[in-house]
Amino acid sequence: MPKDTTPTPESTFASMGVAKPPMGTYGVPKQLVSDNSPQFVSEEFETFLLVNGIRHLKSAPYHPATNGLAERFLQSFKAALKSAKGGRSDVKQKLPNFLLAYRNAEHSTTGISPAIMFIGRQLRTRLDCIKPDLQEKVIKHQEVQMKQPFKEPRKFRDGDKVCVRDYRSKEQKWIAGIIHKKTGTLSYEIKVGPDMIWRRHIDQVISSGLQPDLQTPPEIVQPIDILNLLPSQHHCDELLYGADHYTTDSIEFYFSMVLLAIFIYLPLLDPEGSLSRLHTTINTSSFL
Structure with a gap:
């Protein structure tokens, strides 16, 4: 007597229920590859895929190698469960452990792990406890720096009287001037004479109470002849x-x-x- 392959509503809705949780987490896929099981070719399941805009690809009848990726994964999964410690009752514990190791392992074709390809990072395991965490180290250093008192850098306003470094002569190292304007976070333009504006870093400027002579150009100390x-x-x-x-x-x-x-x-x-x-x-x- 031939076997009845008519899908039951329970099996069809069960397949739809298995497919919905991943969609809620990662989104609706573009295509779905399956075999020709009755629950996958039923009218209800095809309507479900059509409504969600999912392309359905079915393998050739009685030829499992058509969907080779899925079949190869099943072989690896079965071999891992057999080699794992514990009885058959520990399948629920073995499955998460296998998936964690599998998704963190480097793929032979792509050269990177499935976790990096899927979510862009490696999954944390117990081995990470013995490896230095660079991100955590940076966060700790930043917390220590935030607790230290903040030293506000020196600031000058336009018109402040200052002394600036003079590199024209070895005898006269500083010359009086006034702040003309601020050109950057730590850069200033200083007026030291008529039509003479020098650009200096804040490390080359000191506060001064001297009144600069802006009417005559600053003289350069000449060597003795x-x-x-x-x-x-x-x-x-x-x-x-x-x-x-x-x-x-x-x-x-x-x-x-x-x-x-x-x-x-x-x-x-x-x-x-x-x-x-x-x-x-x-x-x-x-x-x-």
Whole structure:
């Protein structure tokens, strides 16, 4: 006697009840793949899929390999249940453990786990308790920083009198000015002279009570020119021969100027005194 394959309302509604909870959690799928069981080909189930806009794909009759992914998963699932500890009554406990391990395992084809592909992250397991949690470490550091007193950075307003760093000369490091405007969180424009506005970081600005002179440009400290400090020809003759005797064209003037330059500026040019021994070897009378 042939077996009756007419679907019963109970089996059809049971299949619909199994399909609804995942839809409520993850949404309505685009397609559903099943075999040709009576409850999947019934009119009620087809209407259910049509109303929800789900495409129904059925495998070839008596050919389970058509839906190879589902059949391969069933083989892995059955093998895991057999190898797990416990009797048959522990199936409800074995199933969540298997699913957790399976969804966290790296797939051989995609190279990533099903959990990452589905929800974008790895599922937390007991192994995570022995691994450092970077996110939790960052949160703890942020909580500690929030408990510390907040030091508000220095601020200046337009028109405040300040001193700014001057990099034009090594002698004069600071120059007075006023805040022109704020250009960033820690950047300012400072007016230091007529049509002279410098851009400085707040670390290069200090408060000052000095009144800046904005009418004249700030001067740069120039280096000393030794040639300008040499004695004149008239002054050398006056020192050597007296005020009433001048030998402006004599050769003695040039020797006297060289000697004076050596003895006056030798300590400046040779502060360590390595050349100062020349004082003891040079006989000045032989030149005059």
